[in-house]
Amino acid sequence: MINLQPYADPQYFIYLLVALIPLMVGLWHGHRLKVYEVLVSLSFIVLMFTGEKWHQGVALIGYLIWQVVVIFAYAHYRKAHNQTSWFVIAVLASIFPLVIVKLTPVFSVTPSLLGFLGISYLTFKAVQIIMELRDGTIKALRVWPVIRFMCFMPTISSGPIDRFRRFEQDVEGAPERDQYLDMLNRAVKYLFLGFLYKYVLGYLFGTVWLPQLAHFALRIGGFSWSLVGYMYDYSMYLFFDFAGYSLFAVAISLIMGIDTPMNFNKPFAAPNIKEFWNRWHMSLSFWFRDFVFMRTTFFIMKHKLIKNRIRVSQVAYLINFLVMGFWHGVTWYYIVYGLFHAAAIIINDIWLRFKKKHRQSMPHNRFTQALAIFITFNVVCFSFLIFSGFLDTLFFK
């Protein structure tokens, strides 16, 4: 039985693009072939979970049933009531499967049976719907659109994370001809850029150089130039591999007439950490900004739990990045990665306030700009060294 992992090799693109031709012809003429779209999406999702991965497919189906029950139970409740406790229970129920999957490796060597490729990203989408039901920005809800949104084939395994209302607008209609032409233009550009990123640069940094640097760093032990090399090389690999994948996911979405948000915008050119998070894994960081950071600050300020506004933002940053760390996995290096970024953004905020206060006397020129980018880049690369888990291998294994 064949198994196709998304964007894993050139054949995948050939099969997928051929299968998408009827859909493209339809969109070209202003129609969305909805039944055909479902059949193609379903086929490619099934092919992700064939062979040895069949139990992941079963886990996915069980997961979807669980989320639909939680979402619609809460939607039903929300029609007449709006107690905070039931909202919290709904969110906890929605993240419950993910929590189990993330906690299992702490206690056991075999991964959880509930796990499947993409569970994190589906959880973001489910929680988002519950939050918007709470806010009243989503009112009427039907089962099929929820499943269609959660299981949108190009992004099911690793995002980018779209928003329900935005996605619905795209998927319910079809773009105008010139709009679709523009989408196809972007799709072609992204596909080729993706090939360069993932299969050339990602391959060089990740498959060719990374193991060599790791080998030398481990042989020397402790801090070494090889370790420094590993840090920069891993950072490049992480970017090109994930940005490449994201470009593929956006490109295929565009071909299907869906304007999935972009994930990266020149992150290494960011002049500070705050700006870095506006450019790196954007669909994730914006999700955290909107559904963790802003809700936390809103809650704290509305209930006047902390008076000082600066303190509020610092507490919210800490919670935000700690949750993000845990989301990556329950290991010391993911959690330290989260704390590191919380500390970095808090220090960054203190600096930005200082700069604003002393606006007149602060030099601002090409040199200070370059220095800012240089410092940010190195802080980020160091955080990725923590994230890589290599320090764990180097010092504790």
Added chain:
Amino acid sequence: MDTKTTVLNILQDLTGEDLSSALDTDLFATALLDSMDTVQLLLELQDQLGISVPVSEFDRNEWNTPNKIIAKASAAQ
């Protein structure tokens, strides 16, 4: 005080700048507002104008200039 003046006063408190002659400035692109200010803006709108805007209603592209914020606030009243 009308909605426009109230909104501009709130924005002046948050950004430290008088925006009455810069009604189409992109507040996020110019880094005059961040997410923290946004939350304060929503709370002030609630306190001073009695309109409640949930956090998930806040789409940066629809709230990025003083004019757009005034329009949103007026519509919600």
